[in-house]
Amino acid sequence: MSETTLLGLCGSLRMASVNRLLMREAGRHFGAPMVEADLRLPLYDGDVEAAGMPEPVLRLAAQIAAAEAIVMACPEYNKAPPGVLKNALDWISRVKPNPLAGKPVALVSATAGRAGGERAQTMLRAMLAPHRARALGWPEVLVGNASEAFDAEGRLLDARYQTALSGLMERLRAAAR
Numbered sequence: 001m002s003e004t005t006l007l008g009l010c011g012s013l014r015m016a017s018v019n020r021l022l023m024r025e026a027g028r029h030f031g032a033p034m035v036e037a038d039l040r041l042p043l044y045d046g047d048v049e050a051a052g053m054p055e056p057v058l059r060l061a062a063q064i065a066a067a068e069a070i071v072m073a074c075p076e077y078n079k080a081p082p083g084v085l086k087n088a089l090d091w092i093s094r095v096k097p098n099p100l101a102g103k104p105v106a107l108v109s110a111t112a113g114r115a116g117g118e119r120a121q122t123m124l125r126a127m128l129a130p131h132r133a134r135a136l137g138w139p140e141v142l143v144g145n146a147s148e149a150f151d152a153e154g155r156l157l158d159a160r161y162q163t164a165l166s167g168l169m170e171r172l173r174a175a176a177r
Contacts, residue, residue, distance in 0.1 A: 004176045006034040007067035011074045011085040013040060018110040018146035021154040022165075023073035026108055026141075029162075029169040030071070037063050044090040057091045064092065064099035069176035070133075071106045071169075076113070076120035081127065089127055100131035104175035106168050108141040110149065116142030136171055139164040 008027060012019045027034030041056050042048060064070065074081050092100060107124060109117025121142065128135050141164050143149050149156060156162050 003032045004030075004068045004173055005066060006030050006032055006172075007063050007070045008034050008036045009039060009070060009072045009085070009088065010036065011039070011072070011082040013084060017075070018143070018150065019073035019075045019108075021150050022108050022110045022141070022143060022146075022156075023071055024154060025150075025156055026071045026073070026106065026165055026169055029166050030069070030173060031169070032173075034071070035063060035067070039084050039088045041087055041091055044087055044094075049094055053094070054091075057095070060088065061092055061095040061099045064103065067103065069104050069106070069172050070100075071108060071172065072124065074107055074109045074117055074120050074124050076109060076111045076115075076117040079119050081120045081124045085124065086127060089131065093131065098131055100128070100133040102132060102134060104134045104136065104172055106136050106141075106172040108143075108165070108168070110143040110146035112146060114144040116144040116146075118142050134175060136168065136175065138171075139167045141165050141168050 008023045010020045010023050107121050111117045
């Protein structure tokens, strides 16, 4: 394996979101090219599934299967992970074999509040459990007051966040080997 493949999943669909900035910063710290998945999927519906798995779901499942490591940027909406991530996980659970099984996953969060998405990450870990993904537990990357946390180039300003993100991405690279 020459270069570890990294897949980024951002729970915010907005291109300028602080979580997308954080996911891209994680990719830079990872040190290998990152592919950003598109989570604009139809809402999970058993009738839609029965008619045939939607192409965007199959594409996402193939990207997950091909990746050696995954970073998920998880906003906190109303004290929980966003529906976009839950919907993607619901669809992926229907793909056999489950492409997330055994994959190392790093979670990062950026929020307007002080806790930096801690509640959302805790819930997302529970949501990943049925997939048998290997969610890394530390160091936690929880960026609070995120509107002030990045410079104009999308780089984290606080050295503590940089250090935690570097440590997490180092662990993710090691877990992918």
